[in-house]
Amino acid sequence: MPILCTVDVVLLTLNPQLQVALLPRDRAPLAGALALPGGFIHADEDADPLAAAARMLRAKTGLDCPYLEQLATFGGPGRDPRGWSISVAHVALVPADLLARGAAGLRWHPVDALPALAFDHAQIVAQAVARVRSKSQYSSLPVHLCGERFTLPQLQAVYEALLGEPLNKVSFRRRIDEMDLLEPIEGERTGGAHRPAQLWRLKDRRRGALTLTDRLLGPAVLAP
Amino acid sequence: MPILCTVDVVLLTLNPQLQVALLPRDRAPLAGALALPGGFIHADEDADPLAAAARMLRAKTGLDCPYLEQLATFGGPGRDPRGWSISVAHVALVPADLLARGAAGLRWHPVDALPALAFDHAQIVAQAVARVRSKSQYSSLPVHLCGERFTLPQLQAVYEALLGEPLNKVSFRRRIDEMDLLEPIEGERTGGAHRPAQLWRLKDRRRGALTLTDRLLGPAVLAP
DNA sequence: CGAATAGTGTCTCTCAGACAATATCGG
DNA sequence: CCGATATTGTCTGAGAGACACTATTCG
CATH class of the missing domain: 1.10.10.10 (Winged helix-like DNA-binding domain superfamily/Winged helix DNA-binding domain)
Structure with a gap:
């Protein structure tokens, strides 16, 4: 059983508090649960993890990454029910005034009052927020x-x-x-x-x- | 073709300059080339990438990680000739006086005068050194x-x-x-x-x- | 006591933050 | 002119770095 390789993006904006973009999952596992925009790395089209994250951001939010950096990689046997998985997590920042266009289906939530998230995404968001505040x-x-x-x-x-x-x-x-x-x-x-x-x-x-x-x-x- | 998932460890010491531990590869690809201690994640025994790095460090250097943190993840189609690969890179620090034991086969090189390294390991070392100096x-x-x-x-x-x-x-x-x-x-x-x-x-x-x-x-x- | 290194007291100059004065708009 | 916010000048206290003095060991 190969390891599942994914990227996730913690897309943040300030409006007026710090908010994170979430999407209801449209398929199993955890269909309907709120999750970060993300998906599998495509070996045939992604040049590196950052490019995969940029592709994901474009596909799921319509935004062309204004600021995007790698955050950290989360992995383990239990975080995805399908098996041992890796998620290369990224942080993206977008000005609030760009959100008018392309934000189809995104749900924005203040990072200090998050609902339950799929997988270990709450932990990923927490680390992203800490990184942004630190920097x-x-x-x-x-x-x-x-x-x-x-x-x-x-x-x-x-x-x-x-x-x-x-x-x-x-x-x-x-x-x-x-x-x-x-x-x-x-x-x-x-x-x-x-x-x-x-x-x-x-x-x-x-x-x-x-x-x-x-x-x-x-x-x-x-x-x- | 699944994505290859590996971890690598940039093991550093100060003796008296900053030095990195390298190992000659004992198998293809690039047999004989100097590389960071690392290897494939084992889905059946590793709890997460950090644990995989600790296992690698123990297996290849005999050291029980004194200080170990995740650095960043490098991936792409060209870095390993076997195909699209991911390396979750880590930084480990070890006091020079622990090096007497267990250092079998390790080759220490000053980070400011590195020989040619396998894969993209030179870039990984450079980023590790920058992280350590920054922190x-x-x-x-x-x-x-x-x-x-x-x-x-x-x-x-x-x-x-x-x-x-x-x-x-x-x-x-x-x-x-x-x-x-x-x-x-x-x-x-x-x-x-x-x-x-x-x-x-x-x-x-x-x-x-x-x-x-x-x-x-x-x-x-x-x-x- | 002298050499060498460790540890500490003190002074000064810089700079962060407080305060306040000035500037520029609409009404 | 008044209210409101932007911008800039000045002062003061805290603290970083320079310097030098004291402390402790061996020979």
């Missing part, structure tokens, strides 16, 4: 939960939602500035009955990889 | 490269070897003290033609998990 302390990861353009107060609110505590405005701006991460969008500003905020976007050079700070933004959190 | 900045991970008992100057030298730069003695001791990680071994001290150093050991409570600092020990390094 939020020292990297630019949260920008991938903002849209293409955003203001600094918006970005700070995203960091605060992930870290679970208010941040000092001056320090936060110093950090972001030190990262040399953003560039202002000239002329564009947000409206409202008050002073509008400057809009920013990621510098081209920063699109691919995360940028790290050399000082933490918040208190230490358990790293996965 | 050395903000956690107690390096204590697992020391023996059961050690002095603070020894521990500082281990951190410095991993981080690649000298650390401030006063700050280093402040950090270690804040972590509430160690307890002195009363009465025992190291000898020499000079003042002997206090011996320390991990507090029981700290055996299992890593302890984190809330400030970094060195400058930021790329996190895996």
Whole structure:
């Protein structure tokens, strides 16, 4: 009996709390149970586990992975009733404003109040959330939960939602500035009955990889 | 054709530089080539990937995993000539003074001057080293490269070897003290033609998990 | 006592966070 | 002008790192 090889994706958004995308399973085993988007690796079309996860994300959610990284691999004899199985779990982040399109059938649930999940998916979600919160302390990861353009107060609110505590405005701006991460969008500003905020976007050079700070933004959190 | 499921272990020690344990392959494919200790997951005896890695470590090196954690999973159609394969890679740390026993057939190589390796193992080693160096900045991970008992100057030298730069003695001791990680071994001290150093050991409570600092020990390094 | 290494006290300079002043919008 | 939010300047206290002093061993 060969080992079953799957990938799963913990797709997260912030709206306004951290939420995870779940899908009711449409077949046995555990038909109807809520589960992460995922499925078997296809040896004939996937170049690696990340590509398999991107394919899964596209197929099940219609989204073209904005941010996608490998999380960890879960395996064992009991997690799937069909036999010894492996799941290469991934984390994906999507800005809330992209959710309008393509979200057919997805059910979003706050990560702090999850229903029962199929297999060991609750554990996978927990580890994904811990990873995201941990990386939020020292990297630019949260920008991938903002849209293409955003203001600094918006970005700070995203960091605060992930870290679970208010941040000092001056320090936060110093950090972001030190990262040399953003560039202002000239002329564009947000409206409202008050002073509008400057809009920013990621510098081209920063699109691919995360940028790290050399000082933490918040208190230490358990790293996965 | 099912996907091949394997685990590999990047076993590292410090002696006095960071070195990785390699084994010449004893069978096809790539018989004779240097490779990481690893092998197929056995669905009938392994409880999960970590247990498979521990079994592999015991079988191929005789060591009972002192520190072992999952690193990442590598997979694709080309990395093993036998077909689409998955390797759940792990990192293990062992104090240099445990190497006397059980190291039959292991070849130790400095990680900064590796020979050609089989499969994609060079990439796996590189990622493992990056992970270890990154975690050395903000956690107690390096204590697992020391023996059961050690002095603070020894521990500082281990951190410095991993981080690649000298650390401030006063700050280093402040950090270690804040972590509430160690307890002195009363009465025992190291000898020499000079003042002997206090011996320390991990507090029981700290055996299992890593302890984190809330400030970094060195400058930021790329996190895996 | 001198050499060598271990351990500690202290000073300074940097920087994180608090506070507050200024800027810019709509009404 | 007023209310509201954005942005920036300044001050202060905590702490990291530099430096140097004390401690302890052997010869």
